[in-house]
Amino acid sequence: MSEQELKALRVRIDSLDEKILELISDRARCAQEVARVKMAALPAGEEPIFYRPEREAQVLKRVMDRNQGPLGNEEMARLFREIMSSCLALEQPLKVAYLGPEGTFTQAAAMKHFGHAVISKPMAAIDEVFREVAAGAVNFGVVPVENSTEGAVNHTLDSFLEHDMVICGEVELRIHHHLLVGENTKTDSISRIYSHAQSLAQCRKWLDAHYPNVERVAVASNAEAAKRVKGEWNSAAIAGDMAAGLYGLTRLAEKIEDRPDNSTRFLMIGSQEVPPTGDDKTSIIVSMSNKPGALHELLVPFHENGIDLTRIETRPSRSGKWTYVFFIDFIGHHRDPLIKAVLEQISQEAVALKVLGSYPKAVL
Numbered sequence: 128m129s130e131q132e133l134k135a136l137r138v139r140i141d142s143l144d145e146k147i148l149e150l151i152s153d154r155a156r157c158a159q160e161v162a163r164v165k166m167a168a169l170p171a172g173e174e175p176i177f178y179r180p181e182r183e184a185q186v187l188k189r190v191m192d193r194n195q196g197p198l199g200n201e202e203m204a205r206l207f208r209e210i211m212s213s214c215l216a217l218e219q220p221l222k223v224a225y226l227g228p229e230g231t232f233t234q235a236a237a238m239k240h241f242g243h244a245v246i247s248k249p250m251a252a253i254d255e256v257f258r259e260v261a262a263g264a265v266n267f268g269v270v271p272v273e274n275s276t277e278g279a280v281n282h283t284l285d286s287f288l289e290h291d292m293v294i295c296g297e298v299e300l301r302i303h304h305h306l307l308v309g310e311n312t313k314t315d316s317i318s319r320i321y322s323h324a325q326s327l328a329q330c331r332k333w334l335d336a337h338y339p340n341v342e343r344v345a346v347a348s349n350a351e352a353a354k355r356v357k358g359e360w361n362s363a364a365i366a367g368d369m370a371a372g373l374y375g376l377t378r379l380a381e382k383i384e385d386r387p388d389n390s391t392r393f394l395m396i397g398s399q400e401v402p403p404t405g406d407d408k409t410s411i412i413v414s415m416s417n418k419p420g421a422l423h424e425l426l427v428p429f430h431e432n433g434i435d436l437t438r439i440e441t442r443p444s445r446s447g448k449w450t451y452v453f454f455i456d457f458i459g460h461h462r463d464p465l466i467k468a469v470l471e472q473i474s475q476e477a478v479a480l481k482v483l484g485s486y487p488k489a490v491l
């Protein structure tokens with residue numbers, strides 16, 4: 128390619144960038160107008176709700192539907208995710224609590240869902256994320272709920288039994304783990320490997336093959352593990368990209384998770400109900416009486432009405448020995464007439480039924 132061709136292309140890119148800049152600014156001004164209209168329509172004394180997850184899901188879907196490349200759909204949606212995040216921040220920056228410390232996968236999930244223009248607050252434990260949301264100190268919380276290799280995150284499920292919380296969204300993240308060390312650590316001097324118990328479990332086979340005799344130490348998070356090894360010459364951590372970058376660690380081995388499709392699903396929790404988008408999921412908790420056929424009775428209405436169950440999980444109810452609650456996720460919104468009818472049918476048989484929330488299916 129000649130110098131001249133290159134120069135002409137750069138002139139074109141500069142002119143396109145100017146147009147993009149103008150268009151983004153126009154869009155941001157529109158979002159400000161939306162804020163003004165929302166405020167004007169507000170009954171006196173009521174708090175405005177600027178963030179609309181159902182609208183954001185629709186915007187991202189529309190972008191993906193219309194995209195014709197060369198950028199992939201996910202990449203394009205990610206760019207729009209950030210534009211929307213900045214536009215919303217002009218109205219009101221969202222405050223989001225997540226399972227910290229900084230550098231956890233939960234933080235990465237929060238950024239993937241809300242974009243980077245939020246005020247994010249790391250919390251030391253899942254239960255604290257719930258409490259922070261309940262206290263109204265933040266607008267939303269982000270917690271892990273299940274991993275494709277290791278299953279349910281029980282702390283999160285149990286927290287739903289203790290707090291009244293609305294699920295307003297979900298996001299899925301591919302989880303890649305690396306073996307990380309500080310500057311002066313040599314491969315053969317490692318005598319301890321730190322990570323979160325879930326991450327140690329997700330890399331169990333790799334660890335058995337490569338470090339069978341090295342002590343595995345479970346700590347509160349993989350970011351915490353990364354933080355520790357920064358100052359220790361004889362230990363390694365298992366953590367992801369964000370933690371590696373944040374603590375300036377070296378990767379001794381990359382992508383050491385046992386399953387290449389290892390993914391975690393996260394939930395956004397808040398207090399705001401989300402209206403239907405036409406492509407939603409609902410999460411409920413049900414407890415049935417302890418009699419034969421109870422689970423069958425619970426599942427029949429879903430089957431008879433052709434409702435797609437995406438997940439069912441059992442946990443001790445905490446209100447009696449050997450009694451259980453079921454966490455069920457299914458496709459649909461609790462305001463859909465069919466879903467409404469099914470929930471009514473179930474509640475006639477159930478000891479208790481609570482809708483945790485209906486929310487747009489993960490777009491990104």
Ligand SMILES: C=C(O[C@@H]1C=C(C(=O)O)C=C[C@H]1O)C(=O)O
Binds near residue numbers: 178183186210
């Ligand atoms: C602009 C609005 O407010 C917020 C910003 C959005 C955007 O930038 O597209 C979308 C939904 C809301 O979170 C709106 O409600 O349309």
